[in-house]
Structure formats: C-alpha cells, structure tokens
Amino acid sequence: MNYNRKDYTDDQLLALYKAILKPRMIEERMLVLLRQGKVSKWFSGIGQEAISVGSAEALDSDEYLLPLHRNLGVFTSRQVPLDRLFAQFQGKTTGFTKGRDRSFHFGTNEHHIVGMISHLGPQLAVADGIALADLLEKKEKVTLVFSGDGGASEGDFHEALNVAAVWGLPVIFMIENNGYGLSTPSNEQFRFRHFIDKGPAYGIDALQVDGNNILEVYDTVRQAAISIRKNPRPMLIEAITFRMRGHEEASGTKYVPQELFEKWAKKDPVENFEKYLLDELVLTQKTMESIKEQIKAEIENGLQKAFDTPMPEVNREEELQDMYKPFNQEVIRPAADTKTEKRFVDAISDGLRQSMERYPELVLMGQDIAEYGGVFKVTEGFVDKFGKSRVRNTPLCESAILGIGLGMSVRGQKSMVEMQFADFVSAGFSQIVNNLAKSHYRWGQNADVVVRMPTGAGAAAGPFHSQSNEAWFFHTPGLKIVYPSSPYDAKGLLNAAIEDPNPVMYFEHKMLYRSITQEIPDDYYTIEIGKARTVAEGTDLTIITYGMGVHWAKQLQQELKDASLEILDLRSLLPWDKDAVRAAVEKTGRVLILHEDTMTGGIGGEIAAWISEHCFELLDAPVARVASLDTAVPFAPPLEQEFLPKQRLREKVELMLSY
CATH class of the missing domain: 3.40.50.970 (Thiamin diphosphate (ThDP)-binding fold, Pyr/PP domains)
Structure with a gap:
C-alpha cells in the first residue's frame, strides 16, 4: 500500500493513527462481548475503518455525517462518549435512543451525526436536506453521507443524487464498495464496472480512492470539501474496500471465496498504516504501546459505566408522549374582523x-x-x-x-x-x-x-x-x-x-x-388540531364524517325534512376528538360513520370499534358505516358514482332511523 504524506505533519499522522486504531480496538472487544451474550448484534467494519475515519477527520466538526452500520469510526472520530455509545449498543437508558433502537440507528446533533434506518437509501436524501439548509443560509459547509454498494441499487440513491445535482447541493456521496450486499456479489447487483461511472450521467464529479488507505481517503475528502465549500455542488467518491467479516456476525462468511480474505488481509488499513508510521519513525514501539493502553483503558471504563447502567424502566406515558415533539398549541385568533x-x-x-x-x-x-x-x-x-x-x-x-x-x-x-x-x-x-x-x-x-x-x-x-x-x-x-x-x-x-x-x-x-x-x-389564524366541529345539531341520528362526507351529509339533511341529523366533522383524524364523538353519540344514541375511503380498513372501522368499546351503554342501535366500494377508483362516471358512498348514504340513514 502506497502512502503519500504530502505536507502532513507527524502530529497529524499520529492523530489519524489514534483515530483509526480506536474503532478497531472497540470492534475486537465487541466481538468478545457478542460471544459472551453481552451485546445482541454486531455489524463489523473491520477492514473498512479507513473510510469512516478518513472521512470524519477530513471534515469540520460542525459538518454533518450520515453513517451506516459499519461506520463506527465516524462516532469515535466525533468524540462520542464511549459509555453512551456502549449503552446504546446494549439498549440502556443512557444511550441515544433510550433503548428504543439499536446499533447506529440514531443521531446526535451535538456531534453532527444523523444515523441510518435499516432501509439504507432514505438517509441519502436527508443529507440533501441538511445541505440545502446550509445552502439557503449561505453557510460554507459540506455534508457527507455513506452508502454501500448494495444500498446504492435502491431508487433512493438515484433520487438523492439527481436532486443534489439539479439543485447544486454541497453533498459528498461516499460509496463504500466492498463487493457484496450481504451475500450478493456485485455482479448480481449491477452491471457497470465502477460507481464513478455514474457521476457523469448525473452531472456530478466522481472520484475513486483506495478505501483501505487512510491517507488517501483523508486527503481526497479534505480537498473535495475545500472545493465544495467555495463552489457548492455534489460529488461522488467511490472507496474500494472489502468487508472482512459477515454482513453481521450471525450471517457468517461462507459465501465469500477464501482467496478474497487472503488478498484483502494484506491490505488491512490499520496494520499497514501502523507499519508505515513505524517505518517512517513517526511512531515508536513505545508510543504505540502507550496509545493502545490509553485506548484500552478508555474502552474498559466506558464499558463498565454502560454495564452499571440499568435497563430502561417501562413508562407507558413517556413512550406515548415521545412519539411527538412536545407542542402546546395556542390557537391564534385573527387580529381584525375583516x-x-x-x-x-x-x-x-x-x-x-x-x-x-x-x-x-x-x-x-x-x-x-x-x-x-x-x-x-x-x-x-x-x-x-x-x-x-x-x-x-x-x-x-x-x-x-x-x-x-x-x-x-x-x-x-x-x-x-x-x-x-x-x-x-x-x-x-x-x-x-x-x-x-x-x-x-x-x-x-x-x-x-x-x-x-x-x-x-x-x-x-x-x-x-x-x-x-x-x-x-x-x-x-x-x-x-x-x-x-x-x-x-x-x-x-x-x-x-x-x-x-x-x-x-x-x-x-x-x-x-x-x-x-x-x-x-383576511388575517392569519389557526384552528386547534385534534378538535372536531359540530356542523349541524340533531337528535335522531349522528353522522360522523370528514372531508367531502360533510357535504354529502349536509345535502341529505336538507332532503330529509322530517329527520333531525347531528353532523360531526372530525377535521383532525390523528389525533381525533374522542370527547366530541362521545358527546355526539350520547346526544342521539344512533351513529353512522361516513367516509369516502373504501370500507375495509378505513378510519371508520377504528372509530366504530372505539364507540362500541367506550360508549356501548349510550347506543340505541348498532354503529353503522357507509364508505366507498372495496375496489380501485374507476374512471367512467357511472362506475365512479356507484363506487362512491353518496348514493348509499340515504338508504343507510333511513334504515338507521327506523331501527
């Protein structure tokens, strides 16, 4: 492996060595813990550390990185506290997701990291959004997002690159080409030879690097970032590498020819860089041992803190509340009467x-x-x-x-x-x-x-x-x-x-x-989300509906002169106004739920079930539903009118009134 230190100082090279060594030592410890049953799952990045570390170290600390499973080096380079990182792996409270998600499925704005979801491709567009915000605020910043060669087959990859190119977004798309998507080799994933071939088709600059050479990765990303900050645009960097362990440990590596392991073992990114620094007298044996002892102590200290942290205690209210960012809406009235x-x-x-x-x-x-x-x-x-x-x-x-x-x-x-x-x-x-x-x-x-x-x-x-x-x-x-x-x-x-x-x-x-x-x-005003509206007062039958259903119900109310219909417009479907529904049920004792959506699996079924469960004693008749037919929406007007529930509404209301 050829290293070109250019004008990088000894201190810079040592800093890169420490940065690439730490994730390797953590990984080796995690593999032991996995065998001991102290962590439940592990996606190993052994053999690919140079890409994560080189990329993270090349960017400014306030520039966002969007990593994947095998990018532990992103988190360690951004100085994420190891006790919190290990707690995250164990599902502990002090992790970044309170035990709600695992491994690197999290983000931390403090460290300018946005983690992945298992669907892989969608995070590429999230990087576009961060870059667009920087562009709009005229900040000279770069966002770097990782993709594997397998995940790059997804449509999200195409969409993210296409939009970034059209809008000139300052994003680096780092493609880790390790030859496999889980067990599927590249020749069964795509027909092109290299990912850099994709760049010109999108109008994007594309570069290729030896993904096991940390100096090459670091220098390439650093130079690219300097250029993009001054001239905002996307760039694709393909890092050629190899995964030395399974997709995750349980999947094994039997599907990979042994000769590939032998070939790539000689290109180990940590061992080769370490040897290079020793040969260049940048690193001494004594210094190397001292660095390893320091990292080992940091790992063990972090593990002990994580092990000492209890598992999350169940708090149903907190679980439900945390689905949303807390927000107490204050309804705004129009400033004038016009x-x-x-x-x-x-x-x-x-x-x-x-x-x-x-x-x-x-x-x-x-x-x-x-x-x-x-x-x-x-x-x-x-x-x-x-x-x-x-x-x-x-x-x-x-x-x-x-x-x-x-x-x-x-x-x-x-x-x-x-x-x-x-x-x-x-x-x-x-x-x-x-x-x-x-x-x-x-x-x-x-x-x-x-x-x-x-x-x-x-x-x-x-x-x-x-x-x-x-x-x-x-x-x-x-x-x-x-x-x-x-x-x-x-x-x-x-x-x-x-x-x-x-x-x-x-x-x-x-x-x-x-x-x-x-x-x-004319003025700005708001309406409370989650609050229904009574459209018409009535005593014989309650119609609960929303959207176009409100107008169908109002028209029927005008036609049925002898019936007293209560019409409740939900307005908000999630959350929906249970108090208003209960009050409307109590008022008439008969309930019909109307919506344009098809019957099976429609929202009306959930509301009907809730009424039956919570308002049974108020009912004088079974809860009824009227909805569109369980078909696709037809084109020809006669078919469409038969599909829609409007014509069946009157029939159902009359049946309910005679119950």
Missing part, C-alpha cells in the same frame, strides 16, 4: 402565503409549484413574492423530497412538500412512515414537515388520481393528519399544521377547491 369570500383553494393559498410570511425558514417543495403555480394553482404568484430558493420546483423524486424535509428539520427549518396528487405519495411512503414518523421517538429529532395531499374522487380521473389514502397514515404513530371540509378550516388547519413542529399530513379534497366558498378572516 373577512373576504374565498373559495376552498384560495383559502389554502392564503394560509400558505401567510405562513411563508410568518416563518422565513419555511421552504415549499413540489412538482411544478414554482412559475406554473402547481397543477391546482395553489402557489400561483408565490415565486414573484418569495423567490425560487423558497418555492422550489422538484424533479419527480417524491422520496427524496420528503427526506429532504427531514434533513432541513435537522437544521431547524420548516418545509411543506406538495404531492401533486395524494396517490403519488406511495413513491415516498418509506420516508413518511419510517423516517418522518419515527425520528423523534428514536432519537429526539422532530420532522417539521407538512405534506399537502390533493385527494379524492369525483372528477373521473381514474385509479391513480382519485384515491382516498388517509388510512395508510392513520395507522402510523408519530404522524398527525388533518382533513378540512370548509375554506375556514382549510386555512386555519393549514396554518396550524405548519406551526406544529411534528409531521402533518394535510388532506385537501380536489372537488372542493372551486365548488364551495365561505367568508373567512
């Missing part, structure tokens, strides 16, 4: 504009939302007022844009991501349910992101532009869901959603955009 008649779509636009004025850190992202104003023209004129840096057209990369929202949250910024149609959110599903929703619970990082979801059928738009998919997210702790049915609620709930530091899914029915109007306050 009102203007506005359509539903105008109310959304009004709220979004006033939130942009109120929060200078708020950035809007979505397909065609800039000059074009979005397909529904919600953001028309916004570029002229707020500029393209805050109103950003995005490539068709839903997953990346949602991940960018989380990355911006890491840097204290707010974001709104518009799905062109709610149906398209499926392309970014993992970012929402695994990253945005779980981040605060796992390591205390909130996701200050609102996802706007133009939803619903009725326009003969077919199966891919008409779905009601709120139930997909209703099942996911950590998210909030709002679904307004009036212009007043549309503006107030959108403002509230943007104000809330937690991830909020904001559903807006497309058929309401230009079909209803209402006088609403």
